[in-house]
Amino acid sequence: MAAIEIPAGFENEQRPSLIVALFNEKPIDAGQIGRLLADFQADYRRLYGRSLVVGRLETGSHWISLLDEAAWTIGTGVATALAIEGGKILFAYAKQIRTSFKHAETSLKALPTTPNDSFVEELRCAESLVKTAEDGEAAFQLIFDNAPDGSGRRMFLRYESKDTKRLSKGFKRDKSARRKHQKLVTRHSTAPAPMQALIGDDVSHTALIRDFSQTLDKVSITGSTDEIRTLIDLIANTLKSLTGGTQVLEQLAIAMELNGKMDISMMIRGHIPPRDCIPPIISG
Incomplete structure (x- = not known):
């Protein structure tokens, strides 16, 4: 894989971080960036009971570095073990986001149909990222930097602006299938x-x-x-x-x-x- 180019200001980051990049052709409303960050935080809080903090943010093309709240302390000598653990949790979160996108692609092909089938975790941040990219006619990517598994900087995923409509359609089909599936599960579980x-x-x-x-x-x-x-x-x-x-x-x-x-x-x-x-x- 080709080297991942990121802005110079991110190069000196030594903490595990999830980097969100949007390469937009049209202006993106500031409120939409705020909602995107809120959705990343809401999913992280719901899944792990922890908070995200913004390590760095640059605009033009939008680059956002997200850290686990404990990872903020790395390098300060405070609760280093907890900070490293926070990096591992953030790494797990990044993998769940990647799975959510792959599932959106799958939703265009096949979906669960029986009560025993299951869905991957539904993440608001994934849908929010697609909507933000679609509105800004943007390509986007997720990078995990300083991965705690020792793999260093990793490209988790990248989609071009032409992919956003396809992904949006996949998330919508997934939502519809979840509703139908839940009705099926309810009927099955409440029957005598x-x-x-x-x-x-x-x-x-x-x-x-x-x-x-x-x-x-x-x-x-x-x-x-x-x-x-x-x-x-x-x-x-x-x-x-x-x-x-x-x-x-x-x-x-x-x-x-x-x-x-x-x-x-x-x-x-x-x-x-x-x-x-x-x-x-x-x-x-």
Whole structure:
């Protein structure tokens, strides 16, 4: 990789630092730079419970050096061990930012679709950097200087101004997918336990009847009639959709009758067409 050129004022920096560079063609509003710095700080605080400080800032093309709050003390003889640890944390933050950008590129191709899939950490600073670059028609790069792993100065990433619209689209798709994914996770996690057993094709009817019977037994003790009816509606629709008929639903009705739950059995039978219905068990 070619040598990374940075302004002379940054050359003497000996502390681990995350350098953000924007090579803008159009003026960038001062408030936008402020928001960008605030977003870097907000993510760092949320992830690590620590603060960032600005080590150096130069304008024209914008160069910003960010340090961990403890790294500010390197060279002063104060809490040097803590300062070195702060550099390691900042290094981890830089890697998370890089992952966020790579994920934005991936979001243009494939996204998680099942409850067990996961997303990388969502970082406001990454989106904010893209928006700032897009508004200023700027290329941008992230550099980590004096990396605590001994690798020295490292180019973490660079994107040209033509890349910003593509990245922005990736972040928007990622946000939309996160919302849809969260709804999927919520539906999965809040479904009754027997309902979760239905996810997959190889389902034991005997196990379903047992699990649903146990659920209905519990609800019949603590739930209202409306709650019981709502649950039965859900179970009936699920079983008919899963099995393509009413045979398992009929077996569930019989199981409830054998448990002495005639009222629940009748509610279940309300979902079975008369021609398919086996007469209820008459005791005595």
